[in-house]
Amino acid sequence: xxxxxEFTAGIIIIGNEILSGRTVDKNTSFIxxxxxxxxxxxxxxxxxxxxxxxxxxxxxxxxxxxxYIFTTGGIGPTHDDITAESISKVFGQKYQYHPEAYKILxxxxxxxxxxxxxxxxxxxxxxxxLIPNPKTFAAGFYVENxxxxxxxxxxxxxxxxxxxxxIKTGKKILSSSxxxxxxxxxxxxxxxxxxxxxxxxxxxxxxYFKEKPGTVLVLRTTExxxxxxxxxxxxxxxxxxx
Amino acid sequence: xxxxxEFTAGIIIIGNEILSGRTVDKNTSFIxxxxxxxxxxxxxxxxxxxxxxxxxxxxxxxxxxxxYIFTTGGIGPTHDDITAESISKVFGQKYQYHPEAYKILxxxxxxxxxxxxxxxxxxxxxxxxLIPNPKTFAAGFYVENxxxxxxxxxxxxxxxxxxxxxIKTGKKILSSSxxxxxxxxxxxxxxxxxxxxxxxxxxxxxxYFKEKPGTVLVLRTTExxxxxxxxxxxxxxxxxxx
Numbered sequence: 001x002x003x004x005x006e007f008t009a010g011i012i013i014i015g016n017e018i019l020s021g022r023t024v025d026k027n028t029s030f031i032x033x034x035x036x037x038x039x040x041x042x043x044x045x046x047x048x049x050x051x052x053x054x055x056x057x058x059x060x061x062x063x064x065x066x067x068y069i070f071t072t073g074g075i076g077p078t079h080d081d082i083t084a085e086s087i088s089k090v091f092g093q094k095y096q097y098h099p100e101a102y103k104i105l106x107x108x109x110x111x112x113x114x115x116x117x118x119x120x121x122x123x124x125x126x127x128x129x130l131i132p133n134p135k136t137f138a139a140g141f142y143v144e145n146x147x148x149x150x151x152x153x154x155x156x157x158x159x160x161x162x163x164x165x166x167i168k169t170g171k172k173i174l175s176s177s178x179x180x181x182x183x184x185x186x187x188x189x190x191x192x193x194x195x196x197x198x199x200x201x202x203x204x205x206x207x208y209f210k211e212k213p214g215t216v217l218v219l220r221t222t223e224x225x226x227x228x229x230x231x232x233x234x235x236x237x238x239x240x241x242x
Numbered sequence: 243x244x245x246x247x248e249f250t251a252g253i254i255i256i257g258n259e260i261l262s263g264r265t266v267d268k269n270t271s272f273i274x275x276x277x278x279x280x281x282x283x284x285x286x287x288x289x290x291x292x293x294x295x296x297x298x299x300x301x302x303x304x305x306x307x308x309x310y311i312f313t314t315g316g317i318g319p320t321h322d323d324i325t326a327e328s329i330s331k332v333f334g335q336k337y338q339y340h341p342e343a344y345k346i347l348x349x350x351x352x353x354x355x356x357x358x359x360x361x362x363x364x365x366x367x368x369x370x371x372l373i374p375n376p377k378t379f380a381a382g383f384y385v386e387n388x389x390x391x392x393x394x395x396x397x398x399x400x401x402x403x404x405x406x407x408x409i410k411t412g413k414k415i416l417s418s419s420x421x422x423x424x425x426x427x428x429x430x431x432x433x434x435x436x437x438x439x440x441x442x443x444x445x446x447x448x449x450y451f452k453e454k455p456g457t458v459l460v461l462r463t464t465e466x467x468x469x470x471x472x473x474x475x476x477x478x479x480x481x482x483x484x
Contacts, residue, residue, distance in 0.1 A: 016444060016446050016462075017448055017460065018270065018271075018287070019270075019283075019284045019285065019287065020278060020284070020415075020417070020446075020460075020462060021270070021271045021272070021273070021274030021275035021276075021278060021284070022271075022460065023448075024266060024267070024268055024270075025266070025267060025270070026266055028261075028263070028267070028289065029260075029263045029264075029266045031263070032261060032262055032263030033262075033263035034263075035263075036262060036263060041261075042261045042263070043261065043291065044261070044289065044290055044291075045261065045287075045289035046286065046287070046288050046289075047270065047286065047287035048286055049285065076426050076430075076447070076449060077426055077427040077430040078426060078429070078430045078434065078447040079430070079433060079437045079445070079447075080437075080445070080446055080447060081447075115427065115428075115430075115431065116430070116431060117426070117427040117428070117430030117431055118427040120430070121427070135451070136451065136455075152449060152450070152451065154451060155451070175262070175264075184318050184320060184359070185318075185359040185360040185363070186357075187320070188318075188319040188320045188321070188357075188358070188359030188362070189357065189359055191320055191321060192321035195321045195322075202258060203321070203322070204258050204262075204322055205318070205320040205321075205322060205323075206259060206265075207318060207394060209377070209378065209394065209397070218262075218264065220258075220262060
């Protein structure tokens with residue numbers, strides 16, 4: 001299954017904590033599921049360290065390849081939060097306080113010290129548009145097709161739905177999972193024939209090894225009727241092998 | 243903290259199931275933790291689909307950039323398992339049965355049908371060296387600096403320890419976590435001063451938002467004494483702010 005470029009996305013996870021093994025990346029899974037429902041296919045994820053040159057080069061490369069880029073991580077108040085400044089450089093825009101983002105934070109911190117670290121979270125590329133943060137108030141932002149989000153999953157998950165009217169949507173990507181209860185090597189041959197027949201369906205095969213080994217088959221497509229037909233044929237195949 | 247190229251690694255996760263959001267990638271975390279103990283730093287992870295050209299291009303690019311490349315996924319018996327054939331093309335080697343890998347599988351399937359799907363798992367680049375699989379017997383392999391492993395985490399985890407004498411080791415990467423109990427925006431300024439002072443330590447700052455927001459600081463370095471000194475200064479900073 002191939003997607004037109006206008007319905008593709010790339011994800012850039014910015015964070016040493018993923019590369020060091022300390023943290024498992026859950027943002028790709030959340031973003032991809034949300035995008036799939038809107039007919040957008042994630043074609044690549046990159047996990048990169050908090051280094052300016054690498055961030056700039058990666059964003060430059062991927063924003064040409066895909067219709068939408070999502071970055072996560074590096075927009076907090078500390079020294080290792082360099083994403084917003086790096087994105088400013090990608091677009092050749094000044095890195096400065098966003099008036100609205102600044103006001104939101106000023107209000108939120110009204111009874112506390114509105115220190116430099118806190119102010120920093122309002123600094124963005126000059127022409128950035130805000131992505132409101134209903135949870136902790138420090139906004140994300142986007143410039144052209146690059147959407148800049150925080151790394152903390154619960155905050156990211158509260159912010160993503162706000163992009164609903166900004167991202168152009170395609171045909172929802174439908175999927176169907178079938179647990180065959182059979183070893184992958186038994187279904188392989190029949191499955192290969194089905195994949196040849198159904199070019200517009202991605203048939204994935206995922207073995208598992210519990211008490212008894214088995215395989216989950218996942219069919220993905222934007223075509224509802226085709227999915228139903230293929231699903232029936234897969235079930236027939238499984239029955240014939242069981 | 244910068245690592246010499248000889249102590250760097252890249253990870254390539256081959257699998258539509260991660261990009262579709264269905265599965266969360268746990269292999270990066272396991273491989274990175276194992277490598278860190280051996281003084282190897284993971285500098286980048288890429289998640290890519292099961293498409294030959296993309297696999298070939300990505301492996302070619304990263305194997306020049308880093309000392310070690312680990313791929314996961316796509317070495318099973320089904321139509322979407324194209325990693326081994328793609329790696330053969332990367333190195334311009336024939337894609338053929340590996341005699342030893344074939345024998346192991348033949349023995350394992352002796353009372354069952356040793357069908358084409360099962361045989362396929364013994365196909366590798368001509369000069370591949372085996373990575374034994376104590377769990378399900380279908381071996382992984384490596385060619386030069388590219389290590390090809392399965393995607394199922396439990397099998398990958400059983401295979402990785404077998405690379406112990408093959409991967410050159412550096413100085414173990416040590417780390418220390420300190421839960422400050424403070425909002426990230428409060429520690430930001432002091433932390434920035436400490437990072438300037440301790441150039442050979444990576445200081446990461448990871449906010450969390452439970453009942454009360456707080457921040458975990460993670461110090462990473464190969465220098466034991468330096469880590470201790472920095473740790474003490476961080477603790478002093480936290481006390482002064484609490």
